[in-house]
Amino acid sequence: MGAHYEVRGNVAVITLDNPPVNGLGYDTRVGIATGVERALADAAVQAIVLTGAGKAFSGGADIKEFGSPKAGAEPNLLTLIKQLDAATKPVVAALHSVAMGGGLELALGAHYRVAAPGTAVALPEVKIGLIPGAGGTQRLPRVLGVETALNMIVSGDPVKSEVLAALPGQKLFNKIIEGNLLDGAVAYAQEVSQARPLPRVRDMKLSHPNADAYIGFARNMVKGMAKNFPAPVKCVDAVAGALKLKFDDGMANELALFQGLMSTPECKALRHAFFGERAASKIPDVPEGTPQRKIEKIAVIGAGTMGGGISMNFLNAGIPVVMLEMKQDALDRGVATIRKNYEAQVQRGKLKQDKLDARMALLSTTLDYADIGSADMVIEAVFEEMGVKEKVFRKLDEVMKAGAILASNTSTLDVNAIAAFTKRPQDVIGTHFFSPANVMKLLEVVRGEKTAKDVLATVMALGKKIKKTAVVSGVCDGFIGNRMIEQYSRQAGFLIEEGATPEQVDKAVEKFGFAMGPFRMGDLAGNDIGWAIRKRRYIDKPEMRYSKTADLLCEMGRYGQKTGAGWYDYRPGQRAAIPSKLVVEMVEKHRAAQGITPRQISDDEIVHRLVYSLVNEGAKILEEGIASKASDIDMVYLTGYGFPLFRGGPMCYADQVGLYNVVQTMKQFAANPLDDAAFWQPAPLLAKLAAEGKSFT
Ligand SMILES: NC(=O)c1ccc[n+]([C@@H]2O[C@H](COP(=O)([O-])OP(=O)(O)OC[C@H]3O[C@@H](n4cnc5c(N)ncnc54)[C@H](O)[C@@H]3O)[C@@H](O)[C@H]2O)c1
Structure with missing residues (x-):
């Protein structure tokens, strides 16, 4: 009717x-x-x-x-x-x-x-x-x-x-x-x-x-x-x-x-994003009517950068939050930061004072696990160390009421291993927020091997309630977004080694439409984070080729904006990136040591090497079932990584270029002796779709 x-x-x-x-x-x-x-x-x-x-x-x-x-x-x-x-x-x-x-x-x-x-x-x-x-x-x-x-x-x-x-x-x-x-x-x-x-x-x-x-x-x-x-x-x-x-x-x-x-690529990209947003909440084996658990009270463990931002999402949605820390001063700092964020919104006329008061009234703090046992869901945002996560999850297993959802905000650790610290792995899930967590739209919801369907359905619905774009990811190192960005960063390193400057790479990518190029992004996020990850991840992968320039940069203490210097120089208190002579010298010395004669690299080559490195890894992620559909990968990149909306995300962009053309270009990249031929081996899914004249979407 x-x-x-x-x-x-x-x-x-x-x-x-x-x-x-x-x-x-x-x-x-x-x-x-x-x-x-x-x-x-x-x-x-x-x-x-x-x-x-x-x-x-x-x-x-x-x-x-x-x-x-x-x-x-x-x-x-x-x-x-x-x-x-x-x-x-x-x-x-x-x-x-x-x-x-x-x-x-x-x-x-x-x-x-x-x-x-x-x-x-x-x-x-x-x-x-x-x-x-x-x-x-x-x-x-x-x-x-x-x-x-x-x-x-x-x-x-x-x-x-x-x-x-x-x-x-x-x-x-x-x-x-x-x-x-x-x-x-x-x-x-x-x-x-x-x-x-x-x-x-x-x-x-x-x-x-x-x-x-x-x-x-x-x-x-x-x-x-x-x-x-x-x-x-x-x-x-x-x-x-x-x-x-x-x-x-x-x-x-x-x-x-x-x-x-109707037929412009921009319109196709926007429609793709519009439907991709809706499709993200549909999970193949979790039907729409799946029962959900009631979430009326949240506990957050850790009141640091992420814990505070995560808490704000729930306060904004009118859901009470209790934050737990090890020390009172950490709690005090966390609460003060939240208040400061809200006050800044009031000053900009974005929030009324009474709303600020109402939100702060929903926030409580504790040093005692006994105070959080009654929460319907707990989100852990403590240090990124398995040992610390283990302690916290064993404790949560002891104190949380039956049926509570236990979530981890880990960005790199194995959610299945975290779940195994508890006797209720079906209640454990990853909620990977992006920084600043109160601002960024993306929420990767990490589905563990044993995560119950109603837990997944509940967290997806909760994601919508706090106005996030929630995308389901399977368990793997880096989940969808960071696993892909790792390959993109590796390529960015090769480009520098071969003759590009950080500035040229950033400008080319920004002209393509990215909010920020890889080197400015590294300086903003902190180059030491990637350094630590590489140390952990590549230690027993000697075959993994990557440019050591990023490590050399960190050895110089140039972690990025927070140390006043990274790939770029920064004036005190300013965020404007100034090309750095020291970095140029470091790169030149490194090239000489490697016997590399630098060459001019076109902006087009820069952009396509970077974007196709995302696409190829995205294809692997699809094939492994880490993402259930290509549009999910695009939503991750549009909402979490500043990929240009008018291009619809990396997979949509590759479809528009034509997968056959993408593979042909990758073959050219593979022939470059300074690049990594193994890197450019097309993912089987990509090769297959290209050969059949099909697309990801
Ligand atoms: N910072 C980011 O950009 C980002 C993004 C996504 C995910 N993450 C992940 O979020 C988690 C937290 O990161 P962060 O940047 O907020 O770190 P942070 O260092 O700013 O905050 C961690 C807080 O946890 C507290 N803490 C440590 N051990 C604790 C324990 N046993 N009990 C209670 N509190 C404890 C610390 O006192 C600190 O305040 C990590 O797993 C990290 O990988 C971080």
Whole structure:
């Protein structure tokens, strides 16, 4: 059932009914079309109300239908809107909760619109690299004025109905209805049932006192802000069309712009990320209805960098947290840092003082394990040493109530081994937050061999609750993200050895769109971290080739920003990276010792050696089942590692280049004697897909 039909007095009520948000899927569109026909054919009906059941008027296109033939099947959205436009009896759209995208465009095809206060109104298409394609760019300016409409279309952000209704001269809403919306809408429909001519948005005049100047200004502004994304500028073009062209020509212009965007790599990347985010929460063998454990109280062990940030996530979500430490002063420091972070938000006007107080009131501290036993979940964020983790987990096994979830924030240690310290390995899981944990979107949820399905389902849902992008990773050294970045770092080292400078590598990668190149990132995170990992990991892998320049750097005490020097020099208190003469000398000496004659390396080679090293390791991770789908790997890189969103993540990028081409390029890299031929051996999955002309996604 996509929509219901009923008659109330002389008013027909058509109710969209396609949970969860009344997406405009095929059945719903048919339901609306037949409802309108029925109402027009019924002499007893004098007006029509169009509304939505449940939690929305309509959230727009039905994402379940995306990419399927049903999506465009008649009646399509444009046809429906024309049908409303042409109806000979007044149509009143009654909006509540959510009216977005195609849902709002549908409402703009009605003759009148009423809304409940608090309705979120938006045309969010730009967020998936598109422009509204069913008249949104032509009709919204006609009811809200060019400037307000363009702001909404370019940003895609929702605005509340009462805010829009209060704008002088607006024609979006004829009435805001407090109380029962449907009763109010039916009464309003009765009130206007005899009014003629029927007001159609398409007939409304659109003008702007300085149209050309305004559009020129808007186009420049948007171009500057949109950078690598083409859609925002096309939004301006579409609205400019609304100003200049007759309605039907403006519609044709909108459609052409929409279709032009559909096939751009940026739009594909954004759609990939949009669906990837949703797909990440779907785990092949953990069905949607898997029961979840109740999480009403969290304990965090360790109040250091990560423990504090992790705690803030839960405080923000209104979940009480108790932090445990070994010493009071560590607790005091941890609490002070949390408070300082919140205070900074208050100062920037991002948080109200009463919210700060409420959040801090949810935080308590202890030195005694007896105080945390009743928590529903405990997250360990102590030093990264197996011995310390062992002590903590043995203690947790003793004190935590039955059914509590025991999580570790370890970034490199074996979660199965940690689970084995307890008598309840089914309750143990990894929750790998990224630093700063209160800011970074990514949460790698590490599924141990014995982790119970309900534990996994609970932690994934909790991830959503604290607004993270939670991605499941199997157990392996480095999990998805750090395991891939290790290969990327190795390549970065080879590039330096062969003749590139840290600055050139960083600039090339940043031009490709990364938030930060590998050397600036190393300086920010601390080069000593990678050093320690290499010492541990490569000690019994003498065959592992890597450039020793990073070790030499650390031997010079250049750990990065925290020591005032790393791959770059830093002025006291400043973060600007200044190319370093000392580093250049160190690298030159190293090259000479290795007998390497440096060569010019192109930016293109730099970028592809780095990105394909991610892709190849990603393919291995997929093949081993560490990630269950390619889009999960992309979500890790988009949300945790600053991979450019407009490229959709490493696997999506490789698909767009074509896996055959990726493998061919890797063969060229393998032939370079200064590189590592074994490194460039394509992962079997990559080789297979490339040979079959297939893609990761
Ligand atoms: N810093 C990062 O970028 C990052 C990112 C992801 C994961 N991690 C992981 O998070 C964990 C914590 O890292 P961090 O950077 O917050 O370290 P940190 O040194 O800042 O904090 C560790 C805290 O744990 C406390 N602690 C140590 N042993 C304890 C014990 N037995 N009982 C109670 N408290 C104890 C210490 O007093 C310290 O305050 C590590 O496993 C690390 O690998 C760190």
